[in-house]
Amino acid sequence: MTDFFYLIPLALALGAVGLATFLWTLKSGQYEDLDGAATRILFNEDDKPIVKVREPNPSPENGDEFVKN
Numbered sequence: 001m002t003d004f005f006y007l008i009p010l011a012l013a014l015g016a017v018g019l020a021t022f023l024w025t026l027k028s029g030q031y032e033d034l035d036g037a038a039t040r041i042l043f044n045e046d047d048k049p050i051v052k053v054r055e056p057n058p059s060p061e062n063g064d065e066f067v068k069n
Contacts, residue, residue: 025031
């Protein structure tokens, strides 16, 4: 029974800390632009496209290797 005298104030304190943290995030603008953050992670203007050069593999039928000119 005496444990409740410790647990109830502890639970209220943790709830108050969580509420204060939530209110702080609201005040600092964390939830202002949810769609913009989702698209900014996908697109970066500094990135350059990766271009892969495909070279033909040697033909397994005749065993000749591909020779570049």
